[in-house]
Amino acid sequence: MPDDRPGAQRWVPPDGDVDSLAAAAPACRGCELWAPATQVVFSSGSHDAAMMLVGEQPGDREDREGEPFAGPAGRVLDEALAAAGVDRDVVYLTNAVKHFRFEQRGPRRLHKTPTVAHIRACLPWLTAELAAVRPRVVVALGATAARAVLGREVTIGEVRGHVLDAADDVPVPTVVTAHPSSVLRIREAADRSAALTALTDDLRTAWAAANA
Numbered sequence: 292m293p294d295d296r297p298g299a300q301r302w303v304p305p306d307g308d309v310d311s312l313a314a315a316a317p318a319c320r321g322c323e324l325w326a327p328a329t330q331v332v333f334s335s336g337s338h339d340a341a342m343m344l345v346g347e348q349p350g351d352r353e354d355r356e357g358e359p360f361a362g363p364a365g366r367v368l369d370e371a372l373a374a375a376g377v378d379r380d381v382v383y384l385t386n387a388v389k390h391f392r393f394e395q396r397g398p399r400r401l402h403k404t405p406t407v408a409h410i411r412a413c414l415p416w417l418t419a420e421l422a423a424v425r426p427r428v429v430v431a432l433g434a435t436a437a438r439a440v441l442g443r444e445v446t447i448g449e450v451r452g453h454v455l456d457a458a459d460d461v462p463v464p465t466v467v468t469a470h471p472s473s474v475l476r477i478r479e480a481a482d483r484s485a486a487l488t489a490l491t492d493d494l495r496t497a498w499a500a501a502n503a
């Protein structure tokens with residue numbers, strides 16, 4: 292429901308489980324991204340997962356299909372999860388921002404990184420998901436997710452792969468790693484393979500902490 296305090300723009304999710312959050316999310320008007328998008332892309336995976344993975348925002352494919360990580364970045368994520376010995380179905384998978392932000396260029400829709408305002412507007416959903424799922428570890432995939440989860444800017448290379456203390460907004464230990472899309476963008480095969488290994492190692496670290 293909308294937060295009707297004067298001047299407030301926060302859209303307040305209902306209390307409840309993941310199903311009731313997902314049912315309420317299509318009505319969200321917490322920022323302007325809902326309007327040009329096809330649909331909200333909420334989450335997938337286990338509702339009582341020990342590990343919650345947070346991406347940036349849905350991409351073109353996800354926006355059409357309504358499923359997080361349904362496109363090319365999802366295939367990289369699946370590969371890394373499999374290599375780390377983690378089944379996608381046992382984790383909870385969501386995004387920091389739940390509508391696709393893009394720029395229309397002729398027939399193409401080009402991904403645009405969400406702003407801090409979009410991340411803040413969408414944060415109540417992530418907070419509600421955390422309260423519903425109660426994971427033992429959160430994995431922030433890339434800088435946007437890290438900004439949402441930790442509440443501050445970080446350099447991925449400096450913080451990745453460590454189990455970081457809980458932050459105020461997201462009171463769960465967090466592992467920051469690279470976004471799977473960044474692996475896809477690497478042209479040189481050896482470098483790409485090293486980046487996939489690094490992503491896998493970070494997921495393995497997070498999974499061990501979630502099951503410690």
Ligand code: URA
Pocket residue numbers: 346347348349350353358359360361362364365386472
């Ligand atoms: N990239 C993301 O961050 N999330 C998705 O769901 C798909 C691509």
Ligand code: SF4
Pocket residue numbers: 302316319320321322323324325331388389390409412413414416
């Ligand atoms: Fe609401 Fe998040 Fe969508 Fe903005 S991006 S309309 S805050 S669900």
